[in-house]
Amino acid sequence: MKFGWILSFVACALCVGCERAEVPAYKLSAELTALAKDDYDKPDELRKQITEQLEKHCGTPLHPKLIGHPKLSAEHLVRGAAVYRERCAACHGNSGYGDGPAAKTMSPLPRDYSKGIFKFVSVVDGSKPLRDDLRRTIYNGARGTSMPAFGLLPERDLEAVVDYVLVLTHRGELESALREAAVDEEEEIDDKLAQKLADGVAKKWIVPRSKIIHPLTVEPPYTWESIEKGREAFAGANGVCFKCHDRDGSARNLLEVGKDPWGHEGRAADLTSGMFHGGATSLDIYRRIYGGVKPMPAFATGYPKDPDMLWHLVHYVQFISGARRRDVVEHSILPKVER
Ligand code: HEC
Ligand code: HEC
Numbered sequence: 001m002k003f004g005w006i007l008s009f010v011a012c013a014l015c016v017g018c019e020r021a022e023v024p025a026y027k028l029s030a031e032l033t034a035l036a037k038d039d040y041d042k043p044d045e046l047r048k049q050i051t052e053q054l055e056k057h058c059g060t061p062l063h064p065k066l067i068g069h070p071k072l073s074a075e076h077l078v079r080g081a082a083v084y085r086e087r088c089a090a091c092h093g094n095s096g097y098g099d100g101p102a103a104k105t106m107s108p109l110p111r112d113y114s115k116g117i118f119k120f121v122s123v124v125d126g127s128k129p130l131r132d133d134l135r136r137t138i139y140n141g142a143r144g145t146s147m148p149a150f151g152l153l154p155e156r157d158l159e160a161v162v163d164y165v166l167v168l169t170h171r172g173e174l175e176s177a178l179r180e181a182a183v184d185e186e187e188e189i190d191d192k193l194a195q196k197l198a199d200g201v202a203k204k205w206i207v208p209r210s211k212i213i214h215p216l217t218v219e220p221p222y223t224w225e226s227i228e229k230g231r232e233a234f235a236g237a238n239g240v241c242f243k244c245h246d247r248d249g250s251a252r253n254l255l256e257v258g259k260d261p262w263g264h265e266g267r268a269a270d271l272t273s274g275m276f277h278g279g280a281t282s283l284d285i286y287r288r289i290y291g292g293v294k295p296m297p298a299f300a301t302g303y304p305k306d307p308d309m310l311w312h313l314v315h316y317v318q319f320i321s322g323a324r325r326r327d328v329v330e331h332s333i334l335p336k337v338e339r
Pocket of ligand 1: 083084087088089090091092102106107108109110111117118119120121134137138142145146147148150161162165277
């Protein structure tokens with residue numbers, strides 16, 4: 001009897017031990033780690049101050065807080081953090097810098113949330129995404145990348161992990177804002193400044209309706225005529241898309257497209273693979289073309305004389321999207337494209 005009690009005590013102590021070992025504290029960002037005396041006369045002091053403010057506004061992995069949502073239940077965020085550690089941290093990293101142990105060999109890399117920038121969104125270039133945009137990607141995954149679909153998670157877990165991604169995102173944004181204020185603007189970091197910057201982060205995420213992409217025109221019918229117009233704009237004499245995506249849309253020649261916002265060489269999408277990273281509906285594809293996917297520029301104002309052109313491009317992209325499977329890229333079914 002007594003022995004059993006001791007055993008369970010030992011088991012319990014062990015358990016608490018592993019729980020602790022499994023939940024590391026948030027780590028410093030690469031920028032904050034690299035901060036040297038040249039940047040700021042007391043880098044260690046600044047790192048300490050920023051870490052304290054981040055903890056105050058964003059909490060810890062065991063007690064997270066979401067900037068701008070003080071009333072969100074602690075239990076909800078604790079749940080989100082637990083789901084995240086179990087399902088996402090291996091790729092996205094415990095602190096959300098996209099540097100989990102499984103990330104190294106992936107292309108594209110898992111998202112580093114800390115910049116507050118996302119790819120598959122329903123808003124115009126430069127706007128923060130809607131919460132629903134993040135939810136959609138988490139629900140559906142990003143087909144053709146390592147990002148899995150989590151649509152089978154229980155509803156409560158899904159909602160909680162979306163909010164926890166926002167915790168990590170806002171934490172990264174607040175950290176940059178604090179660092180820039182101290183280093184670039186030589187401001188003293190105190191509670192007042194940190195509160196002001198945290199409020200600034202929250203404000204940016206209140207997205208006005210005017211930022212949401214609404215198609216300029218109603219989708220015209222999917223006809224050969226529409227596909228042909230799209231082909232011309234994609235790969236014809238005045239076409240632009242082929243410069244990155246290749247004439248046949250396969251991007252197989254790995255044309256240089258510039259760096260993405262995370263500082264890595266970008267890669268144009270293979271539009272013939274049948275797998276759209278950001279969703280395959282007409283509206284998904286329209287939004288990608290309208291708003292861009294860095295380093296792909298936004299084409300919102302690309303065709304002022306013919307606003308239907310964005311839909312023709314959508315139709316052409318949909319037409320070639322199954323090309324690799326249908327094995328027609330090299331064959332005759334595709335409208336003729338000069339090579
Ligand atoms: C096996 C690795 C892996 C796992 C596990 C994983 N992700 Fe991802 N995730 C990725 C990759 C890779 C990308 C980048 C896709 C791209 O850039 O096209 C990504 C992108 C994202 C994005 C950014 C979408 C955008 O619009 O920019 C979000 C949000 C996200 N993941 C959330 C999650 C959440 C939440 C979980 C856990 C429930 C999770 N991921 C689990 C690999 C993973
Ligand atoms: C400067 C190079 C560049 C140009 C020009 C360009 N793209 Fe892109 N495109 C990209 C990159 C890079 C991506 C993002 C791939 C990723 O990270 O998922 C992309 C992604 C896309 C996607 C999303 C695919 C998906 O998996 O969801 C579509 C659709 C697309 N491009 C269509 C077009 C069309 C149509 C045009 C011409 C109007 C065009 N692109 C012009 C570089 C470019």
